[in-house]
Amino acid sequence: MSAIFEVRNLKRSFGGLAVTNDVSLAMAPGDRVALIGPNGAGKTTFVNLVTGNLTPDSGEVRIGGEDITRVNAIGRVRRGLVRSFQVTRLFQDMTPAEHVALAILQRDGRAGRLFGNYLAMPEVMAEVGDLIGKLGLRDQMHRRVREIAYGQQRLLEIAVALALKPRVLLLDEPAAGVPQSDTGRIEQALADLPPDLAVLMIEHDMDLVFRFARRVIVLAAGTIIFDGSPSDATKDPRVREAYLGSYANAGHAA
Amino acid sequence: MTMATMNDALAAARGNRRKLGRDLAGLFVILALAVVGYLLFPNNLALLTRMTAIALLVLSLDLVTGYCGVATLGHAALFGTGAYTAGIAAVHFGITDPLLMLACGILGGVVAGLLCGAVILRAHGLPQLVLSIALIHLFHEFANKASSWTGGSDGLAGIAPDPLLGLFAFDLWGRTAYVFGIVLLAVVFALLRLVVRSPFGMLCRGIKEDPIRIRAMGASPKVTLIKMYMISGAVAGAGGALNAISTQVVGLDSLSFTLSAESLVMLVLGGTGSLFGALTGTIVFMFFEDIVSAANPFHWLTMVGALLIAVVLFAPKGLYGTIAAVAARWQEARR
Numbered sequence: 001m002s003a004i005f006e007v008r009n010l011k012r013s014f015g016g017l018a019v020t021n022d023v024s025l026a027m028a029p030g031d032r033v034a035l036i037g038p039n040g041a042g043k044t045t046f047v048n049l050v051t052g053n054l055t056p057d058s059g060e061v062r063i064g065g066e067d068i069t070r071v072n073a074i075g076r077v078r079r080g081l082v083r084s085f086q087v088t089r090l091f092q093d094m095t096p097a098e099h100v101a102l103a104i105l106q107r108d109g110r111a112g113r114l115f116g117n118y119l120a121m122p123e124v125m126a127e128v129g130d131l132i133g134k135l136g137l138r139d140q141m142h143r144r145v146r147e148i149a150y151g152q153q154r155l156l157e158i159a160v161a162l163a164l165k166p167r168v169l170l171l172d173e174p175a176a177g178v179p180q181s182d183t184g185r186i187e188q189a190l191a192d193l194p195p196d197l198a199v200l201m202i203e204h205d206m207d208l209v210f211r212f213a214r215r216v217i218v219l220a221a222g223t224i225i226f227d228g229s230p231s232d233a234t235k236d237p238r239v240r241e242a243y244l245g246s247y248a249n250a251g252h253a254a
Numbered sequence: 255m256t257m258a259t260m261n262d263a264l265a266a267a268r269g270n271r272r273k274l275g276r277d278l279a280g281l282f283v284i285l286a287l288a289v290v291g292y293l294l295f296p297n298n299l300a301l302l303t304r305m306t307a308i309a310l311l312v313l314s315l316d317l318v319t320g321y322c323g324v325a326t327l328g329h330a331a332l333f334g335t336g337a338y339t340a341g342i343a344a345v346h347f348g349i350t351d352p353l354l355m356l357a358c359g360i361l362g363g364v365v366a367g368l369l370c371g372a373v374i375l376r377a378h379g380l381p382q383l384v385l386s387i388a389l390i391h392l393f394h395e396f397a398n399k400a401s402s403w404t405g406g407s408d409g410l411a412g413i414a415p416d417p418l419l420g421l422f423a424f425d426l427w428g429r430t431a432y433v434f435g436i437v438l439l440a441v442v443f444a445l446l447r448l449v450v451r452s453p454f455g456m457l458c459r460g461i462k463e464d465p466i467r468i469r470a471m472g473a474s475p476k477v478t479l480i481k482m483y484m485i486s487g488a489v490a491g492a493g494g495a496l497n498a499i500s501t502q503v504v505g506l507d508s509l510s511f512t513l514s515a516e517s518l519v520m521l522v523l524g525g526t527g528s529l530f531g532a533l534t535g536t537i538v539f540m541f542f543e544d545i546v547s548a549a550n551p552f553h554w555l556t557m558v559g560a561l562l563i564a565v566v567l568f569a570p571k572g573l574y575g576t577i578a579a580v581a582a583r584w585q586e587a588r589r
């Protein structure tokens with residue numbers, strides 16, 4: 001199968017420290033990949049590099065076969081490469097409905113319209129209601145973001161990404177800060193994604209990782225030390241040492 | 255599911271109707287104030303018309319500063335360019351129909367907006383402010399030097415607009431100009447209410463808060479802001495044209511740093527990020543200026559300064575913003 005998303009020999013260092021050190025990976029449509037690794041391994045930096053929020057020192061990023069290394073962040077989103085943020089980036093005075101509507105309108109090339117209001121666009125409202133309902137935000141949809149709980153803001157962050165109908169979706173710790181009782185909603189939303197969408201999820205919750213991913217990539221100190229099936233990951237001694245070990249020590253079953 | 259969708263639709267319709275109500279109330283307030291002004295100050299319509307023109311400038315400034323977070327102390331460049339374009343069209347090209355002059359002013363404002371936007375939006379924060387100050391001085395100096403077109407420091411005189419629609423001559427008492435100005439302001443206000451609530455308006459509010467988030471949604475803050483600058487230029491240009499038509503001269507003061515700074519003061523006084531705030535600030539500031547400067551010509555600026563300090567310290571959302579916030583809290587408490 002041909003790759004929808006491909007990274008070749010990506011490198012970036014900050015002040016002599018190689019935070020992303022020769023990272024290469026490829027994903028096919030429909031892939032469900034978990035990117036794991038200890039704190040400071042360079043996972044968020046990797047996402048920033050491939051989405052164009054940071055410039056790599058060298059290496060190449062491709063989407064659908066097209067080299068997008070020189071394309072800016074906006075162009076990458078328009079080509080279907082969408083991310084969510086580890087630390088929620090939302091508009092405090094806007095409502096969840098407005099966030100999702102804005103993403104939908106932008107996706108359809110209608111966000112520049114000077115007249116009309118999304119509340120009066122039935123097809124937009126239907127999609128907004130659908131996504132918001134799926135993530136359990138229906139009761140909050142017309143309240144301002146600053147008034148809703150952080151866990152719900154995390155869910156909205158995912159709804160915004162999904163509203164853009166990506167081809168490749170990069171989720172940076174989507175469940176961090178979401179109460180245990182609500183992680184089910186994230187899982188359900190992920191399970192409902194179109195089957196041909198490629199998803200890469202950074203996540204610390206190993207239970208979530210094992211249920212979601214058919215492939216696990218382990219990043220440690222900026223280098224990929226493992227790329228394979230979840231069950232093999234738990235057996236790999238290097239992975240145990242770098243990452244899972246610390247979980248096992250913390251009393252988390254690995 | 256169908257129940258939920260129906261409830262949403264109902265809630266949405268209710269929200270829309272409430273906003274429409276606010277729009278109509280806004281228009282009603284403008285027209286009511288206009289009538290009151292006319293009855294109270296029949297001999298001072300010129301001041302009221304100037305107030306209307308400046309209100310357009312302050313609304314225009316609110317679009318880029320209040321809604322998009324752009325820092326500028328050079329916004330009179332858009333207003334003055336509109337005024338000079340309308341004036342030059344009349345004096346040098348014989349375009350004396352007031353509506354055509356208005357169109358020229360709007361066009362001039364749009365071009366100035368494009369130009370200023372392209373320069374100012376290259377920077378952020380303090381450098382942005384400095385760029386805007388440099389720009390207004392350049393515009394001022396350019397108008398001063400091009401005196402064969404602009405009349406230089408003597409001003410551009412000899413603007414003689416035709417009767418409005420061929421029916422209403424611009425009279426000595428300024429009645430036609432006053433009505434023309436009020437209708438113009440009401441139309442602009444109604445259009446802007448639509449724009450700030452449109453998808454484009456949402457995009458602008460988003461950019462003000464987090465441009466990186468907007469980029470991650472695939473929208474370009476640069477393109478959006480330039481577009482807003484052009485809309486802002488159209489509004490300020492309309493104000494400039496109104497000033498040229500009603501006073502029949504255009505002076506360098508319409509293209510000055512002072513006017514730019516004063517319009518920012520008016521906006522902050524009334525409250526940024528709200529069209530009502532822009533109107534409130536203009537009315538309060540200009541009346542205050544008129545009354546206080548007549549009562550005490552030496553210390554009126556001191557008093558304006560004191561008023562501004564009081565507002566910034568005790569009502570940081572501006573006069574309208576603070577009143578609106580109090581009213582909202584009151585309503586919340588009663589529910």
Ligand SMILES: Nc1ncnc2c1ncn2[C@@H]1O[C@H](COP(=O)(O)OP(=O)(O)O)[C@@H](O)[C@H]1O
Nearest residue numbers: 014015019037038039040041042043044045046
């Ligand atoms: N802009 C930056 N400047 C300097 N160092 C950075 C920058 N961004 C990230 N780093 C460093 O890179 C390393 C990896 O960070 P990050 O990618 O956030 O890790 P992770 O997401 O895996 O926890 C950390 O040591 C961090 O301090």
Ligand SMILES: [Mg+2]
Nearest residue numbers: 043044045086
């Ligand atoms: Mg991270």
